[in-house]
Amino acid sequence: MGTRAAVVVTGTEVLTGRVADRNGPWLAEELRRIGVDIGQVVVVGDRPDDLASALRHLIASGADLVITTGGLGPTADDLTARVVADVQGRTMEVDEALEGRIAAIVERLVAARGWRTDPASTTAGTRKQALVPAGATVLEPVGTAPGLVVPPPEGSAAPPVLVLPGPPGELRGMWEAALATHLVRNALAGRTELRQHTMRMWDTPESELAASLRRHAHLTDRLEVTTCLRDGELEVVTRSAPEDAETIDSLRAALLADFGGALYSPEGVSVDDIVAQRLLGRGATIATAESCTAGLVAARLADRPGSSAYLAGGLVTYSNEAKTRLLGVPPELIDRVGAVSEEVARAMAAGARERMEADVAVSVTGIAGPTGGTPEKPVGLVHLCADDGRRTVHREVRLAGGRAMVRRRSVAEALHLLRVLLG
């Protein structure tokens, strides 16, 4: 077992699911890069007892570094610094120089937004954020909250606790400074590099992958292999020491022999990147025509910086009228075969290419539910078409799950259909 960190995410809004945590995953990836494994992530609400209990558990679990995120704001439900001080056996004291720096930041912020504020409430919030555990190293605020590295009680061999703010931009902006502190450097001194390799598969049952991995147990026994099914894609991820590089190559070759083209990305490149590279390679532009996904395919193509090089634009044709008006789909065709059909998917793709003067187009038309399904065309039926002017590929799928799941899976289907067309 190498060097390990553990994370406590605080905030009732995360615990109760109103907000998705984006810090735990980011920290896991950053730690992995520098050779630190993450053992557990605990999410607690804004209750001091739960936070203290989680901290004590992770300290006892043998983590070399415990990291907290959130609970450093100016409101009274933000109490991480005080609880960490308690657990580490330290009193709280006002850092007056820090208080002055926070006050200056708040003043600039309020001025930039043109907000009217009450000076007394600003002062109270600033004072709270400048209260720090005795002996802690302060990390300069990126927003208004300082980070902290709080050492264990004097003479204890327990790990330090790194206290980071909850807003992802603030946490990320403070990360390098945190790693550079004496306390964190010492805590992570024993780390060794851990490499992660990803392979991606499409259109393969998980049980077949499981059987294949069992057959290659002489390889997988040396690696930590996890598999994950997400929006129809299977991901195989290995984590291992650098000296296991050959074993990974052997596993990759074995899976390629077993699955061929279904292992569409033996090096882990995402389908988004493959589609983008192939469009750039052809110097081609792309347009979308979407019904049930209503913009999600276009938005996904635009996720990548630099996508303006190939994304011409998109048409969200939610109504039949829009399909006719914007894409030129003949109304009598829709009357005859229905909006969710191979014919309409093909007409939508052709219309998008023509209307946007794009080289390539992809179309999606389906029944996302919960209503609108019939026995012949149930909820989850989706037709897709990709068209580059020389060739068209069509696909019909019946997707399980609710409205959100059907739409998300449809986006993945559209990306893979483009990959196949452009391949």
Next chain:
Amino acid sequence: MGTRAAVVVTGTEVLTGRVADRNGPWLAEELRRIGVDIGQVVVVGDRPDDLASALRHLIASGADLVITTGGLGPTADDLTARVVADVQGRTMEVDEALEGRIAAIVERLVAARGWRTDPASTTAGTRKQALVPAGATVLEPVGTAPGLVVPPPEGSAAPPVLVLPGPPGELRGMWEAALATHLVRNALAGRTELRQHTMRMWDTPESELAASLRRHAHLTDRLEVTTCLRDGELEVVTRSAPEDAETIDSLRAALLADFGGALYSPEGVSVDDIVAQRLLGRGATIATAESCTAGLVAARLADRPGSSAYLAGGLVTYSNEAKTRLLGVPPELIDRVGAVSEEVARAMAAGARERMEADVAVSVTGIAGPTGGTPEKPVGLVHLCADDGRRTVHREVRLAGGRAMVRRRSVAEALHLLRVLLG
């Protein structure tokens, strides 16, 4: 302290951030509805020692019920059932009747997809999934994995562990059956109702809210109040016993007096629902014209079932050519003031209304970054316009954060601009 549950989410893919957990939040909300509070959620990888350590910690933390999600699949890295059995002091045994039922499910699934499978690997996977802890109550599979309720060791007062599958559809489909089991009913027998109220604010500094909540401490002391800043929106959530209803009303009145219309949703209705209701109330249709958000606004309008009643469609005009071709924005206007400008935002909204024959339109044009910014027009500058033919409202914002954050915040700005226009 009322009845409490705790959750262990298993899976290296969640721990390392490759997949966002959707089960913890869903369980928290379902439990809250039936009066059970959630104390901690622990995420662990596919390592038996970490899972066992997390289970022992939560059992010791005084939870009345511990729930695990994930790790029940056919692959070898799925080992939840065995570890839970160990922790609860129980051996594993094959449930042969269950094995037959799982085999029948797998057979149907493989036939429906037209997959070719190897019978031996299917049998091995099925056998693994039918291995259950002695004395456990089996919950019928929704996918292929059964759920389990595993009692504590004989004579122990420790809580039972409810073992649920990871795919959200399977977990949700099994939830009612889990609640109906004798073991879970007994574990949660002492519960009392806990009510959650939400208020939503827009365009308000968090420190002002904090000051207001401090001024009303005589009210907030009786309630558990948490605040959360998300994509520019402030959420105030209270959790309390039913007898505190009047205190909540008083707090709501106090915040309305302090913030007026910035507390745009005193009853917690989302901006999405407000916009949808106002469109339905007017019998109006809506169209979108998006540049940097590239479909995200249209997709968000389509998130709600029944959105086809008002969503006519949308135009993703990522390139300047598309703005001209699809929306009729004069190229000389773009040349003169730039694509990211009030004038172009207004022309995009007007063009979308006209081209889609919609009653209302909203437009977004901005610089999401990381490139494309200039000193006058930096990354994060976004112009929006909402237009209902009688009135237009324009807004210019400078958003912080990276590309994804700027795009997400822009979607929230677009929704709120529509709320204001339709208000």
